[in-house]
Amino acid sequence: MLQTYIDAWLASARDTLALLEDLDDAQWSTPTDLPGWTVADVASHLAHLEAVTAGHVVDEAPTTASPGGLASAYTEAGVEARRGLSREQVLTELRAGIDARARSLGDAPPTDASARADHTPAGVGWTWDTMLRNRTVDIWCHEQDVRRAVGRPGNLDSPAAVVTTHTFSFAMPYVLGKKVGATAGTSVLWDLTGPLAMQVGATVGDDGRARPGVPGSPSATLTLSSDAFAVLAAGRRGPGAVDVGIAGDTDLAHRVLEQMAVTF
Numbered sequence: 586m587l588q589t590y591i592d593a594w595l596a597s598a599r600d601t602l603a604l605l606e607d608l609d610d611a612q613w614s615t616p617t618d619l620p621g622w623t624v625a626d627v628a629s630h631l632a633h634l635e636a637v638t639a640g641h642v643v644d645e646a647p648t649t650a651s652p653g654g655l656a657s658a659y660t661e662a663g664v665e666a667r668r669g670l671s672r673e674q675v676l677t678e679l680r681a682g683i684d685a686r687a688r689s690l691g692d693a694p695p696t697d698a699s700a701r702a703d704h705t706p707a708g709v710g711w712t713w714d715t716m717l718r719n720r721t722v723d724i725w726c727h728e729q730d731v732r733r734a735v736g737r738p739g740n741l742d743s744p745a746a747v748v749t750t751h752t753f754s755f756a757m758p759y760v761l762g763k764k765v766g767a768t769a770g771t772s773v774l775w776d777l778t779g780p781l782a783m784q785v786g787a788t789v790g791d792d793g794r795a796r797p798g799v800p801g802s803p804s805a806t807l808t809l810s811s812d813a814f815a816v817l818a819a820g821r822r823g824p825g826a827v828d829v830g831i832a833g834d835t836d837l838a839h840r841v842l843e844q845m846a847v848t849f
Contacts, residue, residue, distance in 0.1 A: 587698055590717035591690050593744035594724055598683045600740060601631065601728040605676060608735060613672055617734040618821040624734055625672065626664050627727050632675050633663030635682025638720065640704045659707050721748045726819045741812050742780035750781050750811050753818035756847040758787040762795030764844040769793065772800035773807065773841055781811035805833040805841065820846030
């Protein structure tokens with residue numbers, strides 16, 4: 586599985602870099618779905634994290650949280666530190682980080698998924714499984730941020746899209762059981778119509794915990810594209826901004842849609 590993550594990350598990273606290199610100045614300044622962030626800010630964020638994970642930059646977690654918490658403060662600090670850089674400086678740093686990580690992971694790929702990863706953001710104690718999966722999800726979500734902002738869709742069924750969609754699907758029991766607080770016996774089916782067609786389900790048990798599994802007779806069914814599923818799970822847009830078909834318990838469906846964001 587680790588090699589799957591490495592391959593998916595690298596393909597998305599290279600495609601994202603090529604996309605950014607092809608943009609004009611107006612597109613570089615285009616707002617994205619991320620509040621307050623332009624395409625340039627997304628590029629700066631990626632340059633920061635790829636530099637850190639390549640070992641080019643060593644930084645620490647902030648001690649003062651932003652309104653979004655310590656993780657948000659760390660993310661914002663990396664972007665803010667690059668606001669004075671030129672477009673080419675940001676792209677040069679991003680390119681160097683990607684190339685260095687590609688060489689490192691290619692020359693000596695990790696084999697123990699449970700071992701602690703090298704050069705993690707803010708030095709967090711991620712395993713290689715968590716590190717490589719999270720970097721794949723992050724790079725693909727930001728690739729899509731840029732694509733939506735400049736009107737150049739693509740890679741909605743790429744290997745990184747597959748990793749990201751499955752990763753978000755694993756969080757849907759948490760959404761139903763914890764965030765929505767649905768009662769025992771409640772079940773939801775997310776019917777993804779494509780480009781990555783799949784079904785995601787969760788059912789709340791007598792103990793109040795929701796567990797994965799496609800229900801035979803769901804309390805509510807949400808029918809949407811895999812792209813819309815990722816947009817909602819990544820917290821990029823609200824339910825009113827994507828097309829979703831609802832069947833069954835409409836109140837439950839709307840509560841689930843409002844709580845689907847599991848990242849930022």
